[in-house]
Amino acid sequence: xxVITPPLMAFIAxxxxxxxxxxxxxxxxxxxxxxGVLNASMGFSAVGIMGSGWTWAIHNSMxxxxxxxxxxxxxxxxxSVIGDPQWNNLFGIPWGLIGxxxxxxIWFFVLSIRMDIHAKWASGYVDLLFYVCLAGVPxxxxxxxxxxxxxxxxxxxxxxxxxxxxALIGMVACSYFLRQKRDTGAWS
Amino acid sequence: xxxRRAKAAPKGKDEDVRTVAMLVTAGIISLVVAISVILAxxxxxxxxxxxxxxxxxxxxxxxxxWNEYRLSDNYDWDWNGSSDSKWMLIYFMxxxxxxxxxxxxxxxxxxxxxxxxxxFVTVAAELSIPNHDSTxxxxxxxxxKTSYFGCNSDRDDCIDRPGTPNDWPYIDDRSMTIxxxxxxxxxxxxxxxxxxxxxxxxxxKHQGQGGDGEELSEALQRLVGGQ
Numbered sequence: 031x032x033v034i035t036p037p038l039m040a041f042i043a044x045x046x047x048x049x050x051x052x053x054x055x056x057x058x059x060x061x062x063x064x065x066g067v068l069n070a071s072m073g074f075s076a077v078g079i080m081g082s083g084w085t086w087a088i089h090n091s092m093x094x095x096x097x098x099x100x101x102x103x104x105x106x107x108x109x110s111v112i113g114d115p116q117w118n119n120l121f122g123i124p125w126g127l128i129g130x131x132x133x134x135x136i137w138f139f140v141l142s143i144r145m146d147i148h149a150k151w152a153s154g155y156v157d158l159l160f161y162v163c164l165a166g167v168p169x170x171x172x173x174x175x176x177x178x179x180x181x182x183x184x185x186x187x188x189x190x191x192x193x194x195x196x197a198l199i200g201m202v203a204c205s206y207f208l209r210q211k212r213d214t215g216a217w218s
Numbered sequence: 219x220x221x222r223r224a225k226a227a228p229k230g231k232d233e234d235v236r237t238v239a240m241l242v243t244a245g246i247i248s249l250v251v252a253i254s255v256i257l258a259x260x261x262x263x264x265x266x267x268x269x270x271x272x273x274x275x276x277x278x279x280x281x282x283x284w285n286e287y288r289l290s291d292n293y294d295w296d297w298n299g300s301s302d303s304k305w306m307l308i309y310f311m312x313x314x315x316x317x318x319x320x321x322x323x324x325x326x327x328x329x330x331x332x333x334x335x336x337x338f339v340t341v342a343a344e345l346s347i348p349n350h351d352s353t354x355x356x357x358x359x360x361x362x363k364t365s366y367f368g369c370n371s372d373r374d375d376c377i378d379r380p381g382t383p384n385d386w387p388y389i390d391d392r393s394m395t396i397x398x399x400x401x402x403x404x405x406x407x408x409x410x411x412x413x414x415x416x417x418x419x420x421x422x423k424h425q426g427q428g429g430d431g432e433e434l435s436e437a438l439q440r441l442v443g444g445q
Binding site: 091095134 | 228229230231234235236238239240242245246247250251253254257258259260261263270272273274275286288290293295353399414
């Protein structure tokens with residue numbers, strides 16, 4: 031099957047729109063700018079949640095044979111990455127499920143701040159958001175190493191995994207800019 | 219005299235929005251999980267009969283050298299219960315386990331009887347018991363029945379193992395990774411898998427407490443012989 035599928039195109043569109051919102055918000059000062067960064071954050075974390083759900087579904091279907099949800103042949107494919115029993119889980123928990131939970135936590139912080147950017151706890155949540163996003167980076171580096179060097183027939187690139195990795199990097203950038211806005215008095 | 223008033227800092231909302239944010243997050247996650255499960259139901263994976271056998275990738279010795287072996291590469295995913303696809307017999311053992319030593323004869327006999335219908339695979343573990351230290355050389359010697367002193371709790375030369383040399387893959391699981399994944403703590407244990415990887419027979423279920431006592435040979439006859 032083709033590597034570019036409608037869900038993948040939708041996820042890529044989500045990343046592009048979120049990136050555009052982030053760039054635009056960076057140039058906007060005051061509360062509008064902060065809200066813009068938060069909107070971009072919601073976009074990145076939504077892509078992260080949905081992309082993780084999709085890879086979890088691929089994982090479940092690959093256990094029962096093959097999956098029609100992603101290509102299984104070639105350099106860019108999911109079969110040798112999500113379908114690899116040695117690397118497709120962390121202590122038995124599928125990476126997709128870990129992604130859903132992690133991005134849900136990120137989404138909760140972003141939504142809470144977005145709903146009340148002047149709340150007393152908002153400043154603390156910005157820090158928590160930043161540290162949670164930062165904690166995901168070593169896992170992204172590890173998973174990229176796994177798909178490029180360790181899976182059967184490496185290197186392979188799993189397109190949905192890559193979209194989720196980019197979503198996390200986008201979240202690291204968003205949370206960094208939020209902290210910057212708060213610390214420089216440009217929050218509102 | 220005019221008094222200058224400092225501009226008040228923006229104040230947050232009176233109600234705590236975090237509860238709403240948490241409920242919205244929970245709702246979205248439930249929706250994503252539900253859609254994922256509808257798209258691809260969560261498979262039952264495990265050593266119990268009727269479940270999909272836990273897959274593994276490990277090094278296997280085939281008589282010439284060690285190569286990567288993936289269990290699911292041997293499955294026929296399109297098996298419909300009537301084709302001539304091969305079943306699988308997975309035998310978990312330890313080269314130092316006295317029961318596995320004795321089993322050598324039966325395994326050789328079963329292979330000569332069923333090899334045209336069943337793929338045999340042996341998973342060689344290393345139990346945490348004194349004198350159960352193993353090496354790849356010992357696994358090779360156990361399989362091939364060649365001279366290597368150290369089999370059967372370091373009491374025997376592997377060349378004296380009962381049965382004939384085996385010509386099926388031996389998986390190196392001295393790290394106990396596969397044993398742990400399958401939830402096993404002792405050896406020998408055997409499983410019969412349908413050609414699509416579904417566990418059809420689990421020795422522990424039949425020969426453990428409350429089991430019907432069915433032997434491996436009887437199970438092969440019932441499951442594969444009756445096809």
